[in-house]
Structure formats: C-alpha cells, structure tokens
Amino acid sequence: MFHSSPNTVHRGHFVRQRFSSAESTCTPRKGFVDVPFITLSLTEPYIWLTLSGCNFKCRGCFSSARDPIGVPMTVEQLLDFIENSTRIYNRDTPLESAVITGGEPTQDRDFLLYLVRGLKMRVGLKHISLSTNGYLLDSSYVKGLKAAGLDRVKLDIKAYTNSVHKWYTGLSNRPVLDAVRTLCDCKLDFRVETVLMPGVVDTDEIERIAYFLAQIDPEIRYKVVRFTPGEAREKVARRPSDSEIQLAVDSASKHLINVAGGKACVQQFAAHEQREAKKWIRVYPDMETETIIAKPLFKKESFTKETICSF
Numbered sequence: 001m002f003h004s005s006p007n008t009v010h011r012g013h014f015v016r017q018r019f020s021s022a023e024s025t026c027t028p029r030k031g032f033v034d035v036p037f038i039t040l041s042l043t044e045p046y047i048w049l050t051l052s053g054c055n056f057k058c059r060g061c062f063s064s065a066r067d068p069i070g071v072p073m074t075v076e077q078l079l080d081f082i083e084n085s086t087r088i089y090n091r092d093t094p095l096e097s098a099v100i101t102g103g104e105p106t107q108d109r110d111f112l113l114y115l116v117r118g119l120k121m122r123v124g125l126k127h128i129s130l131s132t133n134g135y136l137l138d139s140s141y142v143k144g145l146k147a148a149g150l151d152r153v154k155l156d157i158k159a160y161t162n163s164v165h166k167w168y169t170g171l172s173n174r175p176v177l178d179a180v181r182t183l184c185d186c187k188l189d190f191r192v193e194t195v196l197m198p199g200v201v202d203t204d205e206i207e208r209i210a211y212f213l214a215q216i217d218p219e220i221r222y223k224v225v226r227f228t229p230g231e232a233r234e235k236v237a238r239r240p241s242d243s244e245i246q247l248a249v250d251s252a253s254k255h256l257i258n259v260a261g262g263k264a265c266v267q268q269f270a271a272h273e274q275r276e277a278k279k280w281i282r283v284y285p286d287m288e289t290e291t292i293i294a295k296p297l298f299k300k301e302s303f304t305k306e307t308i309c310s311f
Contacts, residue, residue: 035078035113036070037307040089042279044097056133056169062231065103065106069283075114101131113148120149127151134179142186153190156304160208184216191221196248197237203248210252222247224261250296
C-alpha cells in the first residue's frame with residue numbers, strides 16, 4: 001500500500017516489461033501502444049490511463065512509464081481493459097472523467113485520436129483530459145483531438161530558456177511554446193504547469209514562463225509544482241521550501257491572473273478546509289492490482305491563489 005498520487009510510478013514495484021532490457025528500444029507495432037496499468041479512483045468516478053514511452057528524457061522524471069513498459073494494446077483492447085476493470089472495481093458507478101497520461105501519450109497520433117473518440121462514444125465519458133509535454137501538438141493534431149472529444153489539456157513547460165530545456169529534456173522547447181499559441185487559437189481549454197527546481201528552474205525562470213504566457217493571454221491558468229527528488233531519476237535539485245513556492249507564485253502572479261502552487265496532481269485547498277483521504281486502485285493488464293492511498297494533509301497551503309484540479 002503506497003501513500004501517493006495516482007500518477008506516481010514506484011520503481012521499487014515490479015512493472016511487467018514488454019521487452020528485455022536489450023530489446024527495449026524496438027519500434028512498437030503500428031496500432032499498438034504499451035500500457036503498463038490503468039488507475040481507478042475508489043472515491044470518485046475518475047480513471048487515469050497511462051501510456052508508456054516518451055520523446056523527452058527529463059533528468060528529474062519520476063515515472064518509469066517514460067520507458068516502453070507494459071503490454072502492447074490496440075485501442076479496442078485498451079477500451080476492453082477499461083470496461084472490464086470498471087465493471088469489477090467500480091461496479092454500479094459509471095465512469096465520468098479520464099486523464100490520459102504517460103510517458104507521453106501524444107506520440108501515436110492515430111491511437112490517441114481513436115482512444116479519445118472511443119472513451120467518449122463507447123465508454124460514455126463526460127470529460128477527458130490529456131497530460132502532455134506539448135512537443136507534438138501542432139494545429140491539425142489539436143483540432144483533431146478537440147473534434148474527437150478532448151475537453152482539456154494539462155501542458156508541461158519544463159523551462160523557457162531553450163538551453164535549460166535542452167539540457168533537462170534533450171530537445172528544444174520551441175514546439176512546446178508554439179503549442180501554447182495553438183491551444184489558444186483552437187480554443188481548447190488548457191492549463192500550464194512547471195516544476196520548480198532550485199538551481200535549475202528557479203523563480204526567475206518561472207517568471208519568464210509567466211511573462212511569455214501573459215503575452216498570449218493573461219488569464220491562462222498556471223501552476224508551480226514542487227520538485228520531489230525522492231521520486232526523480234536524477235537528483236538534479238533539492239525539494240523547494242514553502243517560501244520558495246510562495247515566491248515563485250508571487251513572481252508569476254505579476255503577469256498572470258490565475259496562479260497556484262503546490263504538489264503535482266494534488267488539489268490545493270483553503271487553510272480552513274480538511275483534505276479527505278483519496279483512494280485509488282492500480283490495475284495491471286493481467287488484472288493484478290495494488291491500492292494507493294493519499295493521506296489527508298492538514299498543513300496550511302497559504303500560497304495557493306486559485307484552486308486548480310485535474311478535471
């Protein structure tokens with residue numbers, strides 16, 4: 001039993017590999033995407049769909065889904081997996097919302113378009129969100145996703161300074177910055193997140209990103225996320241303090257109206273509210289499971305300016 005967010009992949013846990021380490025760079029079969037697991041909320045009608053493999057090689061990545069792990073599935077097989085798991089664990093509670101995450105779920109364009117359409121038309125979801133680095137989101141892709149039924153995008157901007165972005169991810173950030181304009185032009189609801197990493201992506205870098213976003217639309221929602229080195233592949237930075245998060249949020253708020261700060265994938269609450277325990281069940285393709293619990297936190301989150309949720 002882990003105390004975690006539903007998107008965290010714990011490396012100590014055995015994750016079923018599609019290939020041996022020597023074969024893990026093989027090109028996936030067309031029409032198939034590797035799925036390591038899906039995650040169902042046991043308290044709300046939500047599901048997280050994890051598609052493995054990523055075009056970025058972020059030094060501080062916390063997810064083993066960056067690598068090609070899991071079982072290769074077609075869209076139809078993934079939808080079967082979702083429906084079977086929901087039938088077993090959610091019983092009479094129909095799903096309403098999904099987050100498609102990774103890895104980087106935009107790498108196979110046709111697969112993602114068919115998946116979004118299947119989640120809307122076959123599963124009957126009311127709301128579908130996509131978590132992405134934005135590198136592949138050109139105008140035709142965004143328009144296609146919107147037409148298929150995608151409701152919202154959570155876009156990660158790792159850094160505004162291109163040299164920092166290249167060092168951290170291995171690729172330029174120009175397509176990512178272009179994706180912000182594309183999402184605005186296509187009028188697809190989105191928000192932006194950046195991980196605060198002292199000494200790498202610090203307050204000045206956060207403010208550069210906020211200024212860039214404000215030139216497009218000062219009402220773009222922006223969240224500053226706390227780096228957690230214990231979950232990272234490389235300890236590229238220390239964990240920022242509450243005061244550093246506060247400073248970063250304040251700096252971004254000079255340019256943007258809607259700014260929040262805190263931990264990734266966790267809703268921010270007002271000081272007087274208490275957070276109830278959240279429970280999820282992670283389901284693997286062989287139908288083995290593990291339970292994840294996020295304990296209630298009663299610590300004051302005074303730096304939050306606006307509540308921004310995953311859905």
